[in-house]
Amino acid sequence: MSKAVQEQVEQLFEAVKDLQSLEEIKPHCEAFNEFINTKTSYSIKSLGTVLSRAGFYKKFKSIPLEQGKNADSEPKHDAQGNVTGNELKHYVLLLCGLDKSHWEERNKSTRVSDRLENGQEISPDEYLEVTGGAMRFCQIQ
Numbered sequence: 001m002s003k004a005v006q007e008q009v010e011q012l013f014e015a016v017k018d019l020q021s022l023e024e025i026k027p028h029c030e031a032f033n034e035f036i037n038t039k040t041s042y043s044i045k046s047l048g049t050v051l052s053r054a055g056f057y058k059k060f061k062s063i064p065l066e067q068g069k070n071a072d073s074e075p076k077h078d079a080q081g082n083v084t085g086n087e088l089k090h091y092v093l094l095l096c097g098l099d100k101s102h103w104e105e106r107n108k109s110t111r112v113s114d115r116l117e118n119g120q121e122i123s124p125d126e127y128l129e130v131t132g133g134a135m136r137f138c139q140i141q
Contacts, residue, residue, distance in 0.1 A: 005050055009051070012096070020066070025092065026091070029096045051097050056097060071090050071091060073087070073088055
């Protein structure tokens with residue numbers, strides 16, 4: 001399904017890249033969101049990754065932004081939730097994909113740190129010995 005998402009991202013980008021008002025951009029975002037919500041089954045945890053792989057965020061960050069025309073200012077926060085400044089974001093990034101609460105839920109995930117804490121420590125010497133042996137084995141074959 002990610003191929004279909006990639007095609008939708010490309011269509012959305014082509015449709016709105018030159019538009020200069022929220023009123024013009026919004027219907028395209030609504031159609032994109034309807035596609036994501038009805039034609040895909042990605043969870044909140046995976047949707048951000050799928051969109052990123054499809055180039056969604058990169059494409060819309062590449063467009064020259066103008067406050068009130070194709071973009072709006074949004075506060076930036078540090079890890080403690082304090083506002084550290086503002087960031088200009090294309091309307092598509094504000095209207096499509098994950099909203100603020102979804103990003104917060106997604107970023108709360110501790111699965112990587114849990115794996116690291118519960119994982120096995122690797123001895124650097126043992127790692128180098130094993131990988132070196134594997135390299136020598138591959139060269140012999």
